[in-house]
Amino acid sequence: MNPTELANRAAALAQDAMALAAQARVVAETHVAPAAAAAEPFLLLLTIFLMACFVGYYVVWNVTPALHSPLMGVTNAISSVIVVGAMLATGLGESTAAKVFGFIAVTLASVNIFGGFAVTRRMLAMFKKKG
């Protein structure tokens, strides 16, 4: 086997390997990827959701009962983070319906955001030390 022959063979092999790889990629893209893409984001979101439930559970048990009203104020304000979804609908949506519903949601949620944080601030300002 002379060097030229060897080089030719190697090149042919490399080409075969590349063709195989391309084939594998096509197979992977058409069969595996859609399934993974459909399942993975949901599972990922679900994982994050459950972890957040646990974090919430432990953090809230640590809240002193005296501050349960402010806790409701804060949770009320932060649950209005739904405003993010409303903003995306208003800003990215092309149909009038999306814009109208988005605008309504932005307005309602902002009442809550500003009102919730402001009333909590007022409450917390009252909790003072002795003297």
Added chain:
Amino acid sequence: MAHTLSTLAYLVASVLFILALRGLSHPETSRKGNTFGMVGMGIAVLATLLHPGMSFSGISLIVLGLLIGGSIGTYVAQKIEMTSLPQLVAAFHSLVGMAAVAVAAAAFYAPESFGILDARGHIKAGSLVEMSLGLAIGAITFSGSVIAFLKLDGRMSGAPITFKGQHLLNAALGALLLVLIISFVASGNPLLFWLIALLAFGLGFLLIIPIGGADMPVVVSMLNSYSGWAAAGIGFTVGNLLLIVTGALVGASGAILSYIMCKGMNRSIINVLLGGFGSDGGAAAAGGGGGDRPPVKAGSPEDAAYIMKNAQKIIIVPGYGMAVAQAQQVLREMAELLKKEGVDISYAIHPVAGRMPGHMNVLLAEANVPYEEVHELEEINPEFAEADVAFVIGANDVTNPAAKTDKSSPIYGMPILDVEKAKTVFFIKRGMASGYAGVDNELFFRPNTMMLFGDAKKVTQQIVQALQR
């Protein structure tokens, strides 16, 4: 790249929200916690505004909405009386519910904005499931909170509204809701979307009307929880991590508060939700003394002032009656005068005192009572035995020893404040009416109890005048 940035911003905001809740573990750190929450929200809103592809008209609409909503919210929050706090929170919950409904509708009509379309241009089935859940929970939160608001604000009687077959009707409507959701997911029909919303609105209304006024702490906590789950449902629909995390935090928080409130009444959440418990509060009059009981001992504010001036340790037990009479300010004045006489003063708060969790603590804080003097039930109960006076103002059921001894009593098993162990017990009450649970309080008839009949604020004012003399 821009996408990564906004995801990062959402992550930072979620962490800040967790820190906001963490701060509430102590009054000293709580103010910083609230600031964390505000910063987190600011970051989330800014990151969303800078999202690539936002149209100019869209951004203008958003800013307009933020301005209108923000001004209304700030104005209301500055003006509201602290006694009306439960109504305000209920009203705020209804807004979150309605916002969730609107976002679900927006996502339904503009699925392309959230990338929830499949290859054929239809909304993915999974997204339809999440959307209908967010929609249904949001709608229930809205109408349920409106009823809670009306009851708390006194625009609607606090008495439970019950009718025959109520639970059956609710169960049937719940099943129908499930059927609608399944067919909506299968067809994606807009008509079904609005039918789900309509039915869920009705269900929220029906679920809350049978629940009595004093059970409202549970209802308010529960609706708080629902508003969180609704946000999480919308978060799944639009695939937004921040919404999911925050929804979970709020949902968990409301669920824990509901649990604590139920435990404070020794009732299961099912029992509370089935409703029909209690009246408007003090409607069932016991008819003064009644039967073979000894007559009650009624005293004058001067007597009370004299006894308290000579006491060493007084524990004050405030209840919803104090809030109704707006007596917290004058109560604090009384405590100040007694402290000058060298009396040791502390306050005992029952978990379900007031109309929302922690309501009494806020009212006392508003009246400038230092938080170190205010104690929870487990903390203060052993101290009643050493107290000379237990001063009960506007509370009744939470002091009733029948909860410990009378197995047939509707409040049996409920943790109570052991006021009967104090040397003398004062009750400030309008009359001999029984409490919310409709049971007599045998404490009124004991020899070491003195009843001070009248409006809580007026009686306390008279005690203050007597102390100043």
